[in-house]
Amino acid sequence: MQENGIGASVRRKEDQRFLLGKGRYTDDINVEGQTYACFVRSPHAHAEIEGIDASAATAAPGVVAVLTGDDLAADGIGPLICGVTVTSDDGQPHRAPAHPALAQGKVNYVGDHVAIVIAESLTQARDAAELVEVNYRPLPAVASTADAANDGQQQIHEEAPNNICFNWPFGDKAANDEAFAGAHKVSSIDLVNNRMVTNPMEPRAALGEYNSGTEEITLHLTTQNPHVHRLVLAAFNQLAPEHKLRVVGPDVGGGFGAKIFIYAEELVVGWACRKVNRPVKWTADRTEAFLSDAHGRDHVTRAEMALDENGKFLAMRVITTANLGAYLSTFATMVPSYLYAFLFAGQYTTPLIYSEVKAVFTNTSPVDASRGAGRPEATYLLERLVDVCAADMGLDPAEIRRRNFIPKDAFPYQTPVVQCYDSGDYEAALDQAMELADYAGFDARAEEARGRGKLRGIGFSSYVEACGIAPSAAVGQLGGGVGLWESAQVRFNPTGNVQVFTGTHSHGQGHETTFAQLVCDQLGVPFENIEVIHGDTAKTQFGMGTYGSRSLAVGGVAIAKACDKLIAKGKKIAAHAMEAAEGDIEFAGGNYTVAGTDKAMNIAEVAFNAYVPHSYPEGVEPGFDENAFFDPMNFSFPAGTHICEVEVDPATGEVEIVDYTAVDDFGKLVNPMIVEGQVHGGIVHGIGQALLEGCHYDKDGQLVTASYMDYAMPRADNAPEFKIDYAPTDPPHNPLGVKGCGEAGAIGAPPAIINAIANAIGAKHVEMPATPETVWRACQSAN
Amino acid sequence: MYEFSYHRPASVAEAAELIANAADGKLVAGGQTLLPTMKHRLASPSDVIDLGGIAELSGIVVNGNIVTIGAMTTHAEVAASSEVREAIPALAALADNIGDPAVRNRGTLGGSIANNDPAADYPAAVIALGGTVRTNRREIAGEDFFTGMFETALEEDEIIVAVDFPRPEAASYMKFENPASRYAIVGVFVARTAAKPRAAVTGATACAHRAFRIEESLQAGFGSSALDGFEAPVDKMNSDIHASAEYRAHLVKIMAQRAVAACA
Structure with a gap:
């Protein structure tokens, strides 16, 4: 070595x-003749636009141009696309309503893009943006995931009756029903996977430059994938031919998924710089980031498990409504389908799995991938359900997992949900985690905590994820538009x-x-x-x-x-x-x-x-x-067991994470320090989802949590010292023997934390984010 | 942010003249509320008069049983002051837990109470300790100073100079923090004084207020069990996405009990 x-x-x-301080982020780059853009955004969740009067704005000091959806359409630019097809239960592709980069007569969420104002200075652009008069006729808003497809609900898009993007059943329903009918016991849980705002530290930004001599557009973007941006902007949005478009993702201050997608602002800035023949810069402020970044998660789910008398899982059923927001973001359809239902086996031998996902439109910001993307949602419901099963069967949560684990000699293991796991040793990770967490000493610690008036609980999460995305042939079969x-x-x-x-x-x-x-x-x-x-x-x-x-x-x-x-x-x-x-x-x-x-x-x-x-x-x-x-032969399948220990103050509902153990299988580690950092960050992301982060729209579709005053991000004092270790297995198809580690923490942590809280207070379930009031109320009803 | 004229007077008298003559002037102390509001274009004062250059507004003086803290004294200065820590440790502790270090190094006592955010910490201390707000015109009893949400007894263009805090026998502030902003969802300040117990509540209602019913309960005996029968009125409580009225009322009792226990 x-x-x-x-x-x-x-x-x-x-x-x-x-x-x-020598990083060079998009907003650090300034070019000769640069102008500044401000977007006019919808203050309404749902409204028709009866007219736009930009005359006062156009005449305002320093204004270079005010451009609207009509200008964009006249130049044949757009609309934005969704790159993965999911086939609905009627045999038709998912409903994909037009997603104009600047509104065409209608706005569908607060923050939707109506016009771009370009001026010599940012202040002048903002001043002029306030002068753009948009005549809105407000319509009732659809803000609730659970109710979006209800009869009589306000329609958002003509193309999507009942606000349904797709209904996607997956698995053998009849066989599944039969297994449930003959089961010794059926355990079930209803839960919500809370909507999150991804919140990379650097807000999104775009700087467009057009060279009339070479007819080339250069776009500096906050992107996780510059070539994907160039491909989509060229091939689907007609911004410029691919060889005349250069996309640069310079230093980028965090992405977590939110900077994968091709956003309206990016396309509009690229187009506008040629239109006005001046460089155009736009940088989101934090409010714009909250309003217009693609959000994550947002599922409402009922999950059931059929068990035999020994606690073996016979069959699982999952019914989910997934909120996709107002329009389809670039990979929106893939997240609650292939990245979700294909993970329902988890680490277990469950032979039959049936699921139905109803994806709905609402008058909220588009929802797409966010660290983990579908896999945290799958893992959360599965690992919560497993704990409910353990309680129903009177089994220790570790024991019920052990009884259902895919044994280490069964790999490669074909799950009933497409994925074929290549390697793993789940029991080894569980044993190692239990040792590291001193599971045997838990009762004594709980007793000591009771003396201090605290309820101490312990929770497991044994997760598996599919990453190393992805074999191109598999992506193509699933309706993906690219090779990976x-x-x-x-x-x-x-x-x-x-x-x-x-x-x-x-x-x-x-x-x-x-x-x-x-x-x-x-x-x-x-x-x-x-x-x-x-x-x-x-x-x-x-x-x-x-x-x-x-x-x-x-x-x-x-x-x-x-x-x-x-x-x-x-x-x-x-x-x-x-x-x-x-x-x-x-x-x-x-x-x-x-x-x-x-x-x-x-x-x-x-x-x-x-x-x-x-x-x-x-x-x-x-x-x-x-x-x-x-081009990989298969996904990679990192896995592991996380064990969380919490103390709950029953008087206030406050939760303190007092201990956290993660034993992961990432295969070979290239840089253990960087891996440890990724694990820490992922777990903290999971702590955010489990305890703090609740993106909340009111019934009128106004985003109530649009700043850090109301949206709680995790901070250092929300996390304990982590106990981190590894239980590696060798993935046979990966020449480097590596599996990937960036998302594991965000996938493994939420159920471990909620399982620990439920254990502490003796409740069946506590919704995320488990805020003090939520936990306090759960304590009241548990007693 | 919109354009405005910036002034940095050297005396309270000059500041008073500037604010009186401004079309729509605003005094800025630490700027922890005003500047974000201006950045979001939610406030557009014609003139911003910065009190940061007025030496007479800063500083901490202990005179007998009175701790006088200048309006422009920062939270960090109060937190670090050996005089305050000795005389009223609960006040130093309160200041030490406002916001984060950046906020504590900029934010001031005067700015906090003049703004009177319903979830701010200092108002509870000013009321419960029986403080007196001294302005360039008069003295105002702490409990009369806070009149409503973001409203105070200050007249147009009146400037806070200092707050006098009488030294209590014992005092404690318990704050239940909003996990996002870390403002008080509920904060209860209790003080045991020679005369009688005093208590104030912040965060729970539209405006920080003296908690007479807590004081009455404590009259019988200054111990947390004295509050066992106390119930805060749910109908007076704020209710928002962070905490319902019912939960806030519950927290008032818990925080009050804990504050009393900490005085022991």
């Missing part, structure tokens, strides 16, 4: 610039240092360090001589970007494959230079050697020979620069 290679907790090289391979280019410069170009995008994950470690390990090049480059369609080959914990599991493998090609080519060059047969050349630790001799040549010298090929093998191309693409 190289000193800074795989397995080393190398300090993050990107932190030098971030900690010195990843690309890499590894380039030696003549002086022997290395540039690694990746199609993934780092916005906090530490790729610049982790990927350099991969290359350092494989090629033996000093860590400091390796630079990782990402995020610019003009610099890197096509890539699919970063989400779904895929960057290492898919993108990392592409890098490794490119390194393999370099090593192979280098053998030819080294053989020629050292006057040996290619078959006698060995490569290790950065050196080519001739077997059985002391002849050696460093890979940097080989690279130099490749660029200065004065004496060079015949038939070998000059240059030392290789490309590779990797």
Whole structure:
């Protein structure tokens, strides 16, 4: 192993610039002649637009242009698309109402885009935006997920009767019903998966520049996937041909899914910069972020489990209504379907699973992927339901899990819900977590807490997720519009240092360090001589970007494959230079050697020979620069057990997380320090969902939690010291042996926390976010 | 933010003149409420008169049993003051738990009570400790100062100079924090004084107020069990997405009991 290679907790090289304030985010970039944009947004959740009078705004000081949906339509731009098709129970594709980037006669949520005002200064743009007179005729709003499809409900889109986007049944209903009918016991739970605002620290931003000489548009964006943005904006939105559109995702301050999507502002800024022939910059303020970023989760679910007399799961049934918001965001349909129902097996051998998902439109911000995307929702209902089963059967929650685990010798394991798990040892992770959490000592701790007037509870969550997204063929079969391979280019410069170009995008994950470690390990090049480059369609080959914990599991493998090609080519060059047969050349630790001799040549010298090929093998191309693409054979399946211990103050309902243990299987760890950081962040994300974050629209569709005064994000004092460990298994299909770790915490944590609270207060269920009042009320009814 | 004229007077008299002559002037102390409001374009004063340059408004003086805190004294200064910590530790503790360090380094006593946010902490202390608000014109008893949601007894253009806090025998403030803003969902300040027990409640209703019924309960004996029969009136309580009226009423009792217990 190289000193800074795989397995080393190398300090993050990107932190030098971030900690010195030398990061370069979209809003940091300013260009000659730049103008500033302000969007006129709907104050109504649902209204017809009877007219827009922009004359006063257009005449206001400093205003360059005021553009509306009519201008956009006249230029043939848009609408925004949803890239994944789900087939509804009538055999038709999901209903996809038009999603104009600027409203066409109607607005459908508070914050919906009506016009863009472009001015010489931001203040002038904001002043003028207030002068745009929009004549709204308000309509009743649909804000409730559970009630959106009710008879007599206000219709939002003509194309979607009863506000239904799709009804998606999945599984063998008859067989499932039969298993339930013959079951020893049926356990059930009704629960809500609370809507969240994803809240990356850096708000979204866009800077568009048009060069009339080259007819090229350059868009700097807060994006997790610059090439996906370019592809969609070019192919579907007619912004510019793909080769005349450059998308750059510079430093990006967190994404968590919210910066995957192609947003209205991005398309409009790209179009407007050409329209006014001036650079246009837009940066969301925090209120705009709350109103117009795609939100996450928002399910209402009933779940049931049929059990035999030993507590074995016989069949499971899930009925969910999922809120997709006012329009379909880029991947909205995939989240409550394929990323959700295909995870219902969890870690268990449940042979029959049937689900129905009704996806509905409401007059709220669009809902799409947010850290975990579908998998947290699946895991939450399953792990809560398992605890209810344990209580109904009088079994210890660990014991009922153990009785139903897929045994470690059963892999590869085909679940009844599409996924075929490749590797895992769930019992090992459970045992290790119980040991680390001192489960055996829990009763004594609970007793001690009672003496202090506190109710102490413990909760498990044994999760599995599908990430490393994703095998292209599987995505295509499911109705996805793209392939989800990843690309890499590894380039030696003549002086022997290395540039690694990746199609993934780092916005906090530490790729610049982790990927350099991969290359350092494989090629033996000093860590400091390796630079990782990402995020610019003009610099890197096509890539699919970063989400779904895929960057290492898919993108990392592409890098490794490119390194393999370099090593192979280098053998030819080294053989020629050292006057040996290619078959006698060995490569290790950065050196080519001739077997059985002391002849050696460093890979940097080989690279130099490749660029200065004065004496060079015949038939070998000059240059030392290789490309590779990797399309995985399967998803990867990180898994683990999390154990949370809480203390509840029954007088106030306050919950304190006093202990938290996570034992995860991520396969091999490249940088354990970065992985630990991802686990910490993911768990804190889960703490946010479980205890704090409740995105709330009132009945009129006004977002009540549109600032940090009302929307509670987790802070350091909401989290305990974490106990983190690993129980790795080797995923056979992944050449690096890695699984992905970015979402696990957010998936595993919410049910562990809620299970602990329910255990503490003796309640069947407590809804998220488990605010003090919610818990206090649950305490009242539990007593 | 809209455009405005900025002034930085050096004396209270100059500030009073500036505010009197402004078309729609606003005094700014720490700016912790006014500036965000202006940034959101929800306030558009013609003139902003910054009190930060007036030396006479800052500082802490203990004179016998009276702790006098200048209006422009920051929360951090109050929290760190050895005089306040010695004389009224509950007041220093209250100041130490307002907002976050950035807020405490900018926010001031005068700004807090002049704004009179229904969930602010300081009003409860001013009332319960029997404080006196001194302005450039007069003295106002603490319990008469807070008149309604974001409303005070201050007249147009009147400027708070300082607050006098009598030293209690014992005092405690218990705050149940809003998890998002960390303002008080309910805050109860109790003080045991030589004369009689005093209590004030913030966060629970439209405006911080003296809690006579808690005081009456404590008259019989200053202990948390004295409040066992106390029930706060649900119909007077605020109700919002963070806490229902019923829950707030419950919390008033719990926080009052805990504050009393902490005085022991």
